[in-house]
Amino acid sequence: MTEPESAGYDYDVVISGAGLAGSAAAILLARRGARVALLERRSDPGAYKVLCTHSLHAGAYPVLDELGLIPALEKAGAVRNEARWYTRWGWIEPRAAPKGPELPYAYNIRRSTLDPLIRSRAAETPGVDLLLGHRVTGLLGGAGRASGVCVSTPRGERQIRARLVVGADGKESAVAKFAGVPARSYENARFGYLAHFRGLPLPGGIGHTWFLEPDMAYAFPNDDGVTVIAVLPDKKRLPAFREDLEGSFLACVRALPDAPPIDSAERITKFIGVLDHPLLTREPTAPGVALIGDAALTGDPLWGVGCGWALQSAQWLARAVASTAAGRGDLDRSLAAYARTHRRRLSGYQYLAADFARARPFNPLERLMFSAAARDESMARHMHLFASRLIGPLRFLNPVALVKASAVNLGHRVATAVPTRTRSRVERRTGGGAVWRRRGRPSAPRA
Known part of the structure; x- marks a missing residue:
């Protein structure tokens, strides 16, 4: 739906929530020509989210780069998030291939450092008005379409009219509630x-x-x-x-x-x-409304993906709707494009996470892939790409990867079976008093 420039809006976009998702969206939309009101219910510009993994996966690195935050993060002491994972088969330790490029990375950084940093960048961006102490209390509009928000402020109630309302206000999203967007909940059997x-x-x-x-x-x-x-x-x-x-x-x-x-x-x-952290999935759009970050999809904290997905969903939204939110084109069509991108990029991950959140042991496919990754460097790198959210479930479990994992595990079984057969023959000849060699050095039998 195309709106005339004289429609009387205060802003092109109003965003509820000035955390990672909201601040990133405000910056990216304003750079593309939209006028943005960025609302934050807390009055402290240094406020931050306390309960968080404090990790940005490598899939979010391009967003950090577009935002121009990489030098500031490095200066603030952010740690490049290399990692190793323990399994019953041993440690999975991804390393760069010989003569290959370094492994992709992003950063671990505390939200007490990150949130004020990105919020201040948003406040400095031309076209963004950061409004602290503004809490959304309802939506404006009629005929089932949002056209702004009602807010409570330190100076009283006010209304802000905008073509697009963005909910970046977390898993308990007030914007989603007022827009009537239900959440599908998946039980998390871990605390x-x-x-x-x-x-x-x-x-x-x-x-x-x-x-x-x-x-x-x-x-x-x-x-x-x-x-x-x-x-x-x-x-x-x-x-x-x-x-x-x-x-x-x-x-x-x-x-x-x-x-x-x-x-x-x-x-x-x-x-x-x-104590109770269900995984939530919502439709990422409604008429005149878009949801980003945890408001659209709340994952399992054990995977450390929430911060990265907050930034990525902000980027997907800005790319899809910036021009139409400013009155140039069909906003509904742009919102539909954003919703398709969001579902395509994240629904597969959420499906796997919801299944694993039942607190069960590894299933056969997981046993295959994790055990192979603990035994083979190329499989460890493949696991790293998936954990970094640089490849999706279909690429992670593609036929070539499954065949490779099967070959790695078969080779491991053959290799470990040889010493057992050799030991049996020697024990039969020596009556069990054989001298064993480990890593090329003799091991004397116990007295």
Whole structure:
């Protein structure tokens, strides 16, 4: 639907929520010629999201680059998020191929650093008005179409008219609620607690994730020498865990394979918990409305994808609707294009995440891929691309990758079976008193 320039709008776009998704969308839309009101219910420009993995996956790097944030992130001490993952088959440790390019990366950075940084960039962008202390209380419009918002401000109630209303206001999105966009909810059978520690070195200085089937844990190094550690056990363990929160948390970390030395570290935050975190999926658009970030899709925090998807969905929206939001073209058609992109890029990931959120052991396909990645460098790199959200589920599980994984595991079984057969023959000849060699050195039999 094309609107005349004289339609009487205060802005082309009004965005509810000045976190990662909202601030990124405001910058990208304004650079493309839209007039943007960026609303933030909190009055503090330094406000930030507390409960977060504090990780930006490599799939979001192009958005950070377009926003011009890479130099500022590096200056702020953001840590490139290389990682290794523990499985029952050992560690998956992605490394660049010999003579190949370095592995793709983005950053780990605390939201207390990142949120004020991107919000200030939005406020400095020509065409963006950052309005702090503005909370959306309703939508304007008729005939089932939004044409602005009602807001509560420190100076009282006001109305802001706009062609497009964007909900960047999180999983409990007020914009989605007022627009009548329902959420499909998937149960998460894990709970989680995290805390920040100083003086906690990690091997290689890189992130660690533990797949303990069904429990999970991760440790991510961040800016200013701070490491974020989270444990995500099965909800069946919650009653006992809460009886002694600190003791249970520390016991979980101490029990991890190659556990970080948590007892020698300084905890600098309280334990932050989420006891019930369902995965939510909403239609990303309604007439006159677009949803981005957690408002459109709330993933499982164990995967550390929320920050990256917030930035990516902001970019997809800006590319789709910037000109039509400014009155040049069919806005509904542009919103439909954004919705298609959002579903195509994220629905497959969400399907897999919702299935894994049932706190179950690995299924046969997961066993195939994870075990092969722990045994083969090329499969580890393939896993890295998927974990970085640079390839989707279909490319991750493509026939060539499945055949490769099967060949790796078959070769491993053959290789490990040979010493067993050799040992049996020697034991028959020596009566079990054979001298074994490991890594080329003799190992004397015990007395």
